[in-house]
Amino acid sequence: MQNFIYYAPTEVVFGRDAESQAASMICKYGGTKVLLHYGGQSAVKSGLLARVEACLDAAGIAYVKLGGVRPNPRLSLVREGIEICRREGIDFLLAVGGGSVIDSCKAISSGCFYEGDVWTLYEHKDHATKYLPIGCVLTIPAAGSEMSGGSVITNDEHEQWLKKDYGADQLRCRFALMNPELTFTLPAWQTACGITDMIMHTLERYFSKDDDMEITDAIAEALIRSCMSEGRKVMENPRDYVARANIMWAGSLAHNDLTGCGTTGDWATHNIEHELSAKFDVSHGAGLAAVWGSWARYTRSENLPRFERFARNVMGVDTAGMSELEASEAGICAMEAFFRSLGMPTDIHSLIGREVLDEELEDMADKCTNSCTTTVGALKVLGKDDIVEIYRMAR
Amino acid sequence: MQNFIYYAPTEVVFGRDAESQAASMICKYGGTKVLLHYGGQSAVKSGLLARVEACLDAAGIAYVKLGGVRPNPRLSLVREGIEICRREGIDFLLAVGGGSVIDSCKAISSGCFYEGDVWTLYEHKDHATKYLPIGCVLTIPAAGSEMSGGSVITNDEHEQWLKKDYGADQLRCRFALMNPELTFTLPAWQTACGITDMIMHTLERYFSKDDDMEITDAIAEALIRSCMSEGRKVMENPRDYVARANIMWAGSLAHNDLTGCGTTGDWATHNIEHELSAKFDVSHGAGLAAVWGSWARYTRSENLPRFERFARNVMGVDTAGMSELEASEAGICAMEAFFRSLGMPTDIHSLIGREVLDEELEDMADKCTNSCTTTVGALKVLGKDDIVEIYRMAR
Numbered sequence: 001m002q003n004f005i006y007y008a009p010t011e012v013v014f015g016r017d018a019e020s021q022a023a024s025m026i027c028k029y030g031g032t033k034v035l036l037h038y039g040g041q042s043a044v045k046s047g048l049l050a051r052v053e054a055c056l057d058a059a060g061i062a063y064v065k066l067g068g069v070r071p072n073p074r075l076s077l078v079r080e081g082i083e084i085c086r087r088e089g090i091d092f093l094l095a096v097g098g099g100s101v102i103d104s105c106k107a108i109s110s111g112c113f114y115e116g117d118v119w120t121l122y123e124h125k126d127h128a129t130k131y132l133p134i135g136c137v138l139t140i141p142a143a144g145s146e147m148s149g150g151s152v153i154t155n156d157e158h159e160q161w162l163k164k165d166y167g168a169d170q171l172r173c174r175f176a177l178m179n180p181e182l183t184f185t186l187p188a189w190q191t192a193c194g195i196t197d198m199i200m201h202t203l204e205r206y207f208s209k210d211d212d213m214e215i216t217d218a219i220a221e222a223l224i225r226s227c228m229s230e231g232r233k234v235m236e237n238p239r240d241y242v243a244r245a246n247i248m249w250a251g252s253l254a255h256n257d258l259t260g261c262g263t264t265g266d267w268a269t270h271n272i273e274h275e276l277s278a279k280f281d282v283s284h285g286a287g288l289a290a291v292w293g294s295w296a297r298y299t300r301s302e303n304l305p306r307f308e309r310f311a312r313n314v315m316g317v318d319t320a321g322m323s324e325l326e327a328s329e330a331g332i333c334a335m336e337a338f339f340r341s342l343g344m345p346t347d348i349h350s351l352i353g354r355e356v357l358d359e360e361l362e363d364m365a366d367k368c369t370n371s372c373t374t375t376v377g378a379l380k381v382l383g384k385d386d387i388v389e390i391y392r393m394a395r
Numbered sequence: 396m397q398n399f400i401y402y403a404p405t406e407v408v409f410g411r412d413a414e415s416q417a418a419s420m421i422c423k424y425g426g427t428k429v430l431l432h433y434g435g436q437s438a439v440k441s442g443l444l445a446r447v448e449a450c451l452d453a454a455g456i457a458y459v460k461l462g463g464v465r466p467n468p469r470l471s472l473v474r475e476g477i478e479i480c481r482r483e484g485i486d487f488l489l490a491v492g493g494g495s496v497i498d499s500c501k502a503i504s505s506g507c508f509y510e511g512d513v514w515t516l517y518e519h520k521d522h523a524t525k526y527l528p529i530g531c532v533l534t535i536p537a538a539g540s541e542m543s544g545g546s547v548i549t550n551d552e553h554e555q556w557l558k559k560d561y562g563a564d565q566l567r568c569r570f571a572l573m574n575p576e577l578t579f580t581l582p583a584w585q586t587a588c589g590i591t592d593m594i595m596h597t598l599e600r601y602f603s604k605d606d607d608m609e610i611t612d613a614i615a616e617a618l619i620r621s622c623m624s625e626g627r628k629v630m631e632n633p634r635d636y637v638a639r640a641n642i643m644w645a646g647s648l649a650h651n652d653l654t655g656c657g658t659t660g661d662w663a664t665h666n667i668e669h670e671l672s673a674k675f676d677v678s679h680g681a682g683l684a685a686v687w688g689s690w691a692r693y694t695r696s697e698n699l700p701r702f703e704r705f706a707r708n709v710m711g712v713d714t715a716g717m718s719e720l721e722a723s724e725a726g727i728c729a730m731e732a733f734f735r736s737l738g739m740p741t742d743i744h745s746l747i748g749r750e751v752l753d754e755e756l757e758d759m760a761d762k763c764t765n766s767c768t769t770t771v772g773a774l775k776v777l778g779k780d781d782i783v784e785i786y787r788m789a790r
Contacts, residue, residue, distance in 0.1 A: 001637055001640055002410070004410065005408055006409065007407065008404075009403075011400065011402045012399075012401040013400055014398060014399050014400070014401065213640070215618065215621040215644055215645050218621050221617065222610070222613035223614070225613060226609050226610040226613050230609055230610070242607040245396055245608070245657065246609050249611075249656060250610050253610070253614075262644070
C-alpha cells in the first residue's frame with residue numbers, strides 16, 4: 001500500500017433547503033463581497049438564483065453576477081471573471097451550479113492574484129500561491145468538484161481547443177450546500193452522465209496495482225454498487241428524494257479522495273476522454289462510458305485478479321468456474337451494460353454520431369501525450385501508440 | 396433520511412515515518428510554542444517521544460512536556476495542562492498517543508481560554524468560544540478522536556468518578572500523523588479493545604430508524620467487515636504492516652461521521668458503557684463488548700429488518716428461511732462470537748471479574764440518566780429502568 005494524505009476540509013451542509021444557508025456560510029468563511037458565478041438559464045428559470053440573491057441581499061452581502069458558464073468551461077469566461085474580481089475587489093466566489101461552474105470558479109480563484117497568465121497554471125508550468133476562497137450551491141452531482149481540489153478548463157482561444165487540469169488544496173470549497181431537491185429537474189441525459197462520472201471517479205482509483213488496502217477497496221465497491229442501485233431508481237423516478245440524495249452524496253465521496261487512500265490512481269480513462277470532449281464538445285460522462293471498456297480490456301492483463309474481484313464484488317457476477325480472463329470480461333460487459341441502461345454510449349461512434357477518422361484518433365492521442373512527451377495511466381503506463389489502440393478498440 | 400453536516404477538516408498524513416512531519420505540520424498550522432502531551436512509558440521506551448522532540452528541536456519549535464495521561468483521562472491532569480498553557484503562553488497542543496491523550500488535549504484546549512471551570516463544559520452547561528489548536532501523532536487506533544470533534548473526560552475529584560463528554564468543531568485535530576508501524580508493539584488486549592471500539596462507533600450509527608441512506612449503510616457495512624478481516628490478521632501477526640494500516644485508518648473513518656451521514660445515531664451502548672468504565676476503570680472497548688449484545692436484544696424489535704440486514708450483509712449469515720427474529724439473533728451471536736475471538740468479554744461478570752451488585756447497576760443507570768432527568772439512545776429511547784434491564788441482561 002501507498003502512503004497517503006487525506007484532506008477533505010469542505011464543510012458539507014446536506015438536505016432540503018441547504019441553499020438558504022449561503023449568506024451565513026459566506027460570513028462564516030469571511031466573505032464580504034462575492035462573485036456569484038453560474039451557468040445558463042436553468043438556475044434562473046428554476047428560481048434558485050433569485051433565492052440565493054435574496055439570501056445575500058437579506059444579509060447585506062454585496063455581490064456581482066457572472067453567468068454563462070457552459071459545460072467544458074471556457075478560459076475566455078475565466079479571464080472575464082478574473083477581471084471582474086480584480087476590478088470589484090471580490091473576496092469570495094460563490095458557484096451556483098455543477099462541476100463546470102465550480103471549476104470555472106476555481107480557475108478564477110487561481111488567476112485572481114496570479115501575476116502571469118492563468119493558462120500557465122493549467123499548462124503545469126507554475127503554481128499559484130494565493131487564492132480566492134470558494135463556496136458552492138451544488139445543482140448537478142457528477143464531477144465531485146465540490147469536495148475536490150482539482151479543476152478542468154477548456155482553452156477556447158485557439159482553433160484547436162485544449163482541455164487541461166489544475167489543482168491545489170486551497171481550491172477546495174470552504175463549504176458545499178447540497179439540496180437533493182435541486183436535482184429533481186435535471187434532464188435524464190445529464191443525470192446519467194453524472195452517475196457515469198462518479199462511478200468512473202471510483203473506478204479510476206480502484207483499478208490499481210495496490211491490492212492490499214482492503215478498507216479502501218471495500219468502500220469503493222460499496223460506493224459503485226450504491227451508485228448503480230440508486231441510479232436505477234433516479235432514472236425511473238427523477239423526483240425520488242432519497243435516491244437523488246444518495247446519488248448526490250455519492251458524487252462527492254467518489255472524488256474527495258476517500259476511495260483512493262493507500263492506492264495509486266490510474267486516471268488514463270479521464271485523460272483519454274478529455275481529448276474526446278475537447279475535440280467534439282461531448283459530455284464528459286458520456287465520453288468516459290464510450291472508452292472505459294476498451295481501456296479495461298487493453299490493460300486488464302496487468303492485474304487480472306483485480307478485474308475478477310470487480311466482477312464478483314461490484315457487478316455481482318458468479319465467477320465460480322470462470323478463468324480470470326472470463327471473469328474480467330463478464331465484469332466489464334456488465335459495467336458496459338449498466339452504462340447502456342442509463343442511455344450512455346459505450347463506443348465512440350455512438351458518442352459522436354459518426355465514424356471517427358484515423359487522423360482524429362492520431363491527433364487526440366498526440367495531444368493526450370503532449371506530442372509523445374508524457375504518458376498517462378498507472379495500472380499500465382500508456383504512450384501514444386497505446387492510446388491510439390484504445391481509441392481504435394472503442395471506435 | 397436526515398439532513399446532515401459533514402465536516403472532517405483534519406489533514407491526515409498516513410504511512411511510514413509520518414511522525415517525522417510533526418514540526419512542519421505544526422508550523423503549517425501556526426504553532427510556535429507547543430504543549431507536548433503524552434501518556435505513560437510506552438512513548439518514552441519506544442523512542443517515539445525522543446524522535447518527536449528531536450524533530451521539534453531541529454525546527455527550533457519551543458515546547459513544554461506534560462506526560463502521565465492514563466486511560467479514561469482525568470480532569471486533574473487536564474487542569475494541570477490548562478495551568479501550564481496559560482503560564483507558558485502555549486499556542487499549539489501536540490498529542491502523542493491514543494484517544495486518551497488526544498481527549499486530554501481537547502479538554503485542555505477547551506479550558507485554556509475559558510473563564511469558568513472547564514468541567515462546566517463537560518456538564519453541558521456552557522460552550523467555549525475560543526480553543527487552542529491541536530495536532531496528533533497517533534499511536535493507538537481505537538477511539539477515532541484524531542478525526543472527531545468529541546472528547547470524554549473522567550472527573551476524578553470526587554469519591555464517585557464521573558465520565559462526561561464535550562465536543563466542538565474547533566476541537567478537531569488540525570492534522571493527524573498516522574504511522575501504522577507505531578502500533579506494532581500494542582499489546583493484544585489493547586489492540587482488541589481498539590478494534591471493538593471502532594466497530595462499535597460504526598454500529599452506533601448503523602442501528603437507526605433511518606433505513607434509506609443506502610450509501611452510508613453500504614460504507615458502514617464495508618467498514619465493519621474490513622475491521623473484522625483485518626482485525627483477525629492483526630491479532631495473528633501484530634507486525635503485519637498492511638493489516639495494521641487498514642485497522643488504523645478504519646478507526647478514523649469509523650468516527651469522523653462518514654458512517655452517520657443521513658442517519659440518526661443511537662449511542663446508547665456508549666452511554667451505558669461509560670458508567671461501567673467510570674465505576675470499574677475498565678477499558679472502554681471491553682466495556683462496549685460486554686453490553687452491546689444485551690442492548691441489541693433489548694432494542695431490536697424497533698427495527699428488526701435492520702438487524703436482519705446486519706446479519707446478512709455484515710456477519711455473512713445465510714438468513715434464507717429464518718424469521719427476522721431468528722436472523723437478528725444469528726447476527727448478534729456472530730458479532731459476540733467475533734468479540735470473544737478477540738479476547739473481549741461479552742458480559743459484565745467477565746469484564747469486571749466478579750458479579751456486579753444490584754445496587755451498582757441501579758447506581759450506574761441512575762448516573763447514566765442524570766438521576767432520571769435524561770434518556771439515552773434513539774433507535775429505542777431508554778430511561779433508567781430500561782438501562783437497569785440491559786445491565787441485568789448483560790450481568
